Amino acid sequence: MSVLQFALLGLGLGGAYALLALGLVAIYRGTGVLNFSQGAVAMISAYVFFALRDDLGWSVLPSSLVTLAFAAVLGLAFYLLVMRQLRNSPVLARIVATLALLLLLQGLATLLFDVQTRTPVPVVPSDQINIFGVSVPTDRLILAAVAIILAVALAMLSRRTRVGLAVRAISDSEKGASLSGLSPVLIGALTWALGFVLAAVAGVMLSPIAGLDAKALTLLVVPVFAAALLARFTSFGVAVVAGLGLGMVESVLQLVTGAEGSWYTWLWTGPGRTQALPALVVILAMIFSGRLLPARGEVVRGRLPISLPPRYRVIGPVAALVIGLVFIYSARPSWLSAGVVTLAGFLIALSVVSVTGFVGQISLAQVAFAGIGGMMTALLSTAGVPFLLVVALSGVIALVVGLLVGLPSLRVRGPSLALVTLSAAFICQVAVFSDGRLLGSKGFNRVAPASIFGHELSDTGFAVFALLIVILAAVLLSALRVSTLGRRALAVRENESAAAAAGINVKHFKLAAFAISAFMAGVGGSLLGYQANVFSYERFTVFESLNVIVMAYIGGIGMVSGAIFAGLGAGGGLFSQLLATGGLDDYHLVIAGGALLISVQLHPDGLASLAHTIRERRGRGTRESGPAPQAEAAARAEPARQTDDDGLSGSLKPSVPSQ
Structure with a gap:
């Protein structure tokens, strides 16, 4: 097979990368969250669709509508029940929340579906078509075309509609947009629903090409992040181009991964080398750019989890x-x-x-x-x-x-x-x-x-x-x-x-x-x-x-x-x-x-930290019951004004805030 044929075959995987990257970009633009569960959403949506179509015997149209509705409701529910409460929380809390959703969806898929790897019947026509003298299945081209069309539509919506302008305003300054009457909650709910719907489309269309595999679909989030990073989480067009390009390059690299050669070819030959390419792109892009995530005007009032000194060291x-x-x-x-x-x-x-x-x-x-x-x-x-x-x-x-x-x-x-x-x-x-x-x-x-x-x-x-x-x-x-x-x-x-x-x-x-x-x-x-x-x-x-x-x-x-x-x-x-x-x-x-x-x-x-929380609440109750003696109050306040041996004053020392 020629390089051109491998490149065109990679349009299927690249189209899925592009669709998932569009969802990542939409969610980040709307809420500033890196959604590590994007691949898991694609996975669970694919299982829902093929269960409806293959197991229950539904036709493609109702199965598609129910699956898209499922993804949209899942996005709305996750945002309103979880991410909305974490809107002003530290980055770590929001990251682990999406990781929790990833594990939850992975577990639900194992419980509800047969997760043995299989290749479902294609959703769209997969007949061979001749392009520049090489034969390529049409489903690859259709998937890439869907990604391009949706990218154009999203770019136009973001520039020429009130919702798109509101997303841009909230991204620039959430506080300023709120004072102007825009609702960060409404925008957040819409973008999470949109991001999950795009993930569902990717999962359903990719599964007949790459196989319906719970773990493989979930881990798609890693290469997808490479495409979103190259787009700086702002450009829908660049995200699609990057996704398609990564998919095509991965496919072409399969020509050399099995080849024998000198000792140094070990670096790019062997299992997993093609899948590792997007992850390597992420690492190199971060190292050489220093910052690819755009700054956002967020109001973050939260703090990292407390780090209490051990009480029972002996x-x-x-x-x-x-x-x-x-x-x-x-x-x-x-x-x-x-x-x-x-x-x-x-x-x-x-x-x-x-x-x-x-x-x-x-x-x-x-x-x-x-x-x-x-x-x-x-x-x-x-x-x-x-x-x-x-x-x-x-x-x-x-x-x-x-x-x-x-x-x-x-x-x-x-x-x-x-x-x-x-x-x-x-x-x-x-x-x-x-x-x-x-x-x-x-x-x-x-x-x-x-x-x-x-x-x-x-x-x-x-x-x-x-x-x-x-x-x-x-x-x-x-x-x-x-x-x-x-x-x-x-x-x-x-x-x-x-x-x-x-x-x-x-x-x-x-x-x-x-x-x-x-x-x-x-x-x-x-x-x-x-x-x-x-x-x-x-x-x-x-x-x-x-x-x-x-x-x-x-x-x-x-x-x-x-x-x-x-x-x-x-x-x-x-x-x-x-x-x-x-x-x-x-x-x-x-x-x-x-x-x-x-x-x-x-x-x-x-x-x-539950014991610490209980002690804090008891302490507040004791202080509120009556005025503390001046000497005791001074003793409690004194450590905050001291300077440690390491030269950190009380204003710079990490303190344990009240629960």
């Missing part, structure tokens, strides 16, 4: 050791295995706390770092490297990768950094972890049994080792939180400019946070490898990365104790084992996504 580890040992020596094998997974999940969640909770760098690649550690564990252990050295080296190699991924944080932050780290995790999944040249022909690598001084560890012995490692990591991270370095890290999280003005080297703290977090995640991945005696990439997917940050946010992403909830909710952990015991294991993602949607609105500081 009793807590002792209690954890006692409870852990009792569990290890009394649990049945299946529960013991789930307990080790929980411990590894807790360690990976601690890495989220250290980089996002303490320093404010939104990283969606922590499980990818764990995957690097797990993969190196398989390679090193089978090469005869001693167990303890394998665990340490796995963490160190993950640390190096973490530094590389963290380099863009020197130029970008917030949602831009979230895109970069998500893209890095995607590249690891499709181009590294699934590469047979690293995993072997069976798609996995064996991990040699763990042994110390020639004695192979039993399951119980390895669980004790994992418990000690996790407790040590928690103790060290707790000590870091209350140290001078910890206070400086929180200053970076709260206000980078103010921290720099106070003499803090912000760049060093960012890179150190990525290094520490990647090391912990790498050790966690190594523990998972030894627990299963095998490294398999299915345990280190993008979905697992999203699940970890979701569970950490529910627990309390700014606190060491919050990582406990993330460990319990890790895939294959104790909560999964509990669900499996009751035959409810398919509900894991639904529970995680639904719990976060509730938590992010009702208690954004996480479950670990």
Whole structure:
């Protein structure tokens, strides 16, 4: 097949990228939110359409109308019930809300539909047509044409209608537009409904071309972000051109991915290389541009989740050791295995706390770092490297990768950094972890049994080792939180400019946070490898990365104790084992996504801060019951005027606001 034919075949995938990118641009223009669930909306809409058409026997027209109505109602409901309440919240809260929707839709698809990959009958004609001497299916051309037509229509609406002008006004200054009588809520609802409808069209039209696959359709959001970034989240026309171009380039690259050649061709030959291209575009675009997300005139009154200092730094580890040992020596094998997974999940969640909770760098690649550690564990252990050295080296190699991924944080932050780290995790999944040249022909690598001084560890012995490692990591991270370095890290999280003005080297703290977090995640991945005696990439997917940050946010992403909830909710952990015991294991993602949607609105500081919230409310009740003595009031006010050893005055120090 010729290059031209491959390029024209790529119009189908490119058209889907373009449609999804149009939805991303519309939502960002209207509300300033990066919708990480765009691919999941396309996925669930496709399943709804084909269930109506193929399973219930409806014709195409009513199936299409119901599917589009479903997508529009889903967009309206999500905005009005969730995003409207988060309209003035920090970026992290809005990002995790869309991640929660992604997991919720993924879980619902698993529960409601048969998610086995299949290729449905095309929705539009797929007859072959001859163009410049090559044969191309018409459905590819139709999908590309639909994307172009909708882009032209949206561009005209944005420039020549009152609604379009209102969207532009709100994007420039939400406060000014509100004072002029425009309704940000109405505009937000319309743009979310429009974005979801465009996603539905993409999912329905692409599935007969690329296959109806729940995970693949959901992960389309990664390459789609590349098209939206190239359009700077403002231009519908550029988004379509970028989407079509990426799809065509991906298709053409298939000509070389299977070719044999010199050693350096390994970089672009092999599985996953074509899918990784858009994600690589995201990373490079962010690094070299510094900023591709346009500034918006938003009113953001919220704050990041609080980061409380640990209260039980001595009793807590002792209690954890006692409870852990009792569990290890009394649990049945299946529960013991789930307990080790929980411990590894807790360690990976601690890495989220250290980089996002303490320093404010939104990283969606922590499980990818764990995957690097797990993969190196398989390679090193089978090469005869001693167990303890394998665990340490796995963490160190993950640390190096973490530094590389963290380099863009020197130029970008917030949602831009979230895109970069998500893209890095995607590249690891499709181009590294699934590469047979690293995993072997069976798609996995064996991990040699763990042994110390020639004695192979039993399951119980390895669980004790994992418990000690996790407790040590928690103790060290707790000590870091209350140290001078910890206070400086929180200053970076709260206000980078103010921290720099106070003499803090912000760049060093960012890179150190990525290094520490990647090391912990790498050790966690190594523990998972030894627990299963095998490294398999299915345990280190993008979905697992999203699940970890979701569970950490529910627990309390700014606190060491919050990582406990993330460990319990890790895939294959104790909560999964509990669900499996009751035959409810398919509900894991639904529970995680639904719990976060509730938590992010009702208690954004996480479950670990509930005791602090109760104490605060009791304290307010006591103060309101009568005037406090002047000496006690002065004692309470004095710390706010003090200056710490690190030179941060009370005005620059991160404080714990009232709940």
